[in-house]
Amino acid sequence: MFWHLYKNRLKILFKNKTLLFWNMAFPFILGTLFYMAFSSITEKTESINTIPVAITTTSTSKVSIDDLHNSENLAYLFEMIDTLSEENYITAKEMDFQKGEDALEEGTITGIITVDEKNGELSLVVKDSGIDQTILKEILDTCKRNTAVLSDIAMSSPEKLEQATKALFSESSFRKELPLSTQNTDIYAQYFFALIAMTCLYGANLGLENTKQLQADQSIVGARRSISPTSKLLAVLSDFSAALTIEMGIYFLLLFYLTQILGINLGNNLGKLILIGLCSNMVGVSLGYFLGVFLKGEHRFKESIVTAVVLTSNFFAGLMVGEMKYIMECHLPIFNRINPAAIISDCYQYTCVFDDARRFHACILSLLVWNILLFIAAILILRREKYANL
Amino acid sequence: MQTFKAFYKILKKNSISIGVYFGIFILLAIITTATSDGDIPNAFGSSNVNFTIIDQDNSELSKALLSYLSKDNSFIEFDDNMDDIRNAMYYRKIYYALIIPKGFENDIKTGKKPKTENIKLQDSSFGFLFDRKIDSYFATLHTYLSCGDDLNSAIQKIEPILDDTTKVSLLSELQTKETTNDYSAIFNFYNILAYVFVGILITAVSPILVVFRKKSLKNRITISSQTFRSHNIQLAIGVVLCAVITVGIFNLIAFILFHKDLTTESFLLYIINTMCFAIVSVSLAFMAGNLFKQHASVLGFSVVTPLAIAFLGGIFVPVSVLGSNMQSVAKLMPSYWYSQTLDVISTGTGNLTHSLLAISENLLIQLLFALALFCIGLVAAKKQQES
Structure with missing residues (x-):
């Protein structure tokens, strides 16, 4: 039944x-x-993607852009950019400011790193706010800090400069990562x-x-x-x-x-x-x-x-x-x-x-x-x- | 006015379903208006990536680190409970959790290289940013310590260095204005209306058209003294009145809520945009009323269609975060063009002529959608008549 x-x-x-x-x-x-x-939301709003960026100087002359790589002041910047490029976090292109501005306007780059020709000071031009722009700023902040630390030590105790440089660029990390989850963390x-x-x-x-x-x-x-x-x-x-x-x-x-x-x-x-x-x-x-x-x-x-x-x-x-x-x-x-x-x-x-x-x-x-x-x-x-x- | 009276008698019967849409709208309006700043941190402008530190060490160093990280970001306090932290991170209430273990400062003082622990969203920009910040902090500190400074003096020395940040400028003032206005309460209010309009007008109009197409009723109308022309005109008046009342009510609510922020020109443009979308919604309702024979089918259509239009057309989820294929699909939705018009009204293109041109184009596309849907409805009606 x-x-x-x-x-x-x-x-x-x-x-x-x-x-x-x-x-x-x-x-x-x-x-x-x-x-x-x-x-696509998580990928577009949270995931780290390669950030395209332009590097330029305050001068419009072609020579100064070519000279960027040879500048001693920018050695840290290019070293860092090279490392980040190898890890696909960033792609940097050198171009004059006007082209950079056009690219930024079109949205093909996220920011323009500008090097002041007179004092080597770094600054950033962005179209709008966002996490990618903040990451770019953090990269430049790190360069600025490194330069400031080494300048400070070079002035106060020049004999320790080599030791300081070694410590500053040592690969040692103070972080250990714990997993949030081994599975799906997509909200x-x-x-x-x-x-x-x-x-x-x-x-x-x-x-x-x-x-x-x-x-x-x-x-x-x-x-x-x-x-x-x-x-x-x-x-x-x-x-x-x-x-x-x-x-x-x-x-x-x-x-x-x-x-x-x-x-x-x-x-x-x-x-x-x-x-x-x-x-x-x-x-x-x-x-x-x-x-x-x-x-x-x-x-x-x-x-x-x-x-x-x-x-x-x-x-x-x-x-x-x-x-x-x-x-x-x-x-x-x-x-x-x-x-x-x-x-x-x-x-x-x-x-x-x-x-x-x-x-x-x-x-x-x-x-x-x-x-x-x-x-x-x-x-x-x-x-x-x-x-x-x- | 027999047909017109009958129209409103049937409409009255469906008033509960229409009321449900009204309730949904109020709920969505409250939620989206309350969260109009968005949960995704706009890290450069507002610098508010939420993070937490579980400070088991409670030392000068851990406090200095907290102070450094809190400068540009929002510290959210949590108890030392991993389940709570993981749950909060899963729901994106925090994006980074740093655990400073007990004895961390002592280990640093004695020249050891202790490690902090962190939990972050895998491969996220926020995690990457915080990793860099923490690495930079410890690299700077470590440099001074390696040069013979004691911990306290190293912490003091690095503080002004960390405070001196890079100058960032925006390409133009206009673009700054655009990003801040994008998700204003007015924009959110009108954006949700696309979902509500389609829902309300299909629920209100389509079942009435289905009733009038029933064979028995149709036969009675045919043999009555009322002409077809008069019958159709009365039906059309009923439908138009429905749309006008809907547009009127919601624009009145908008005026009451936002009259301080609305300029006469922008309010006029909002009204025109809602009117165009109401025409699209009525055309959809007309199409559904002629396509379906059963009330149950219309009910299903009236639930699924507004959801599809809202999800795929940039109403519930901004088009910018849709996948590239979905962004193309979105353009096939009338709600996309409605939303684009709202975007131009809310933010402008920086040039009045360009803005008006963009608005006119978007409105025209909406009207073309309405025409296409109306034609489908006519074809369906003709096929039904023939069969």
């Missing part, structure tokens, strides 16, 4: 095109839009975590649709099923399993699309991804069951409430504003512990960004608790239902 009910429920749910659009097509469309909009991955959370919680639509066809006051099918001799628990379990099967199918398709087609890094622990999907989708479907039997009124009203609950939960998990979850974490952390979408998003964060098994398990446990509470509450309300008339 279970398989009979399960099979028919699957057929019924598959034939509901509106449900399939919102549960399946919409997450794919939104995921594609996220990818198109966000895929925009947060949107995809929230998107998956939304997809899972949209399972509530399937749960709600199932309750419509279980309650005698909601549909004719519901009335017929209410008087049939089939055990209600069996009917609920078979319907629940069918909805969960569809949701898991959508979940796997979405994972495949995000990771294989769009190339989003969701880690490589398939076991954990399956576990997250199972727990999250169960919460989604249970939520639909709970709201379907708890709320009284027309089905359209219940649909609106389900959509409102799912979208509100996802708003606070960062679907619309990426940093919303962090804002909640700073001001009301308990909310993130109980908000299902935030918990699902956290599961991904502790798997794909920070490999934190303790927090991951805590999130899975929270999802299971949500699932048990919602499902048991739904069953308890549903089994007591009696109708004086229909």
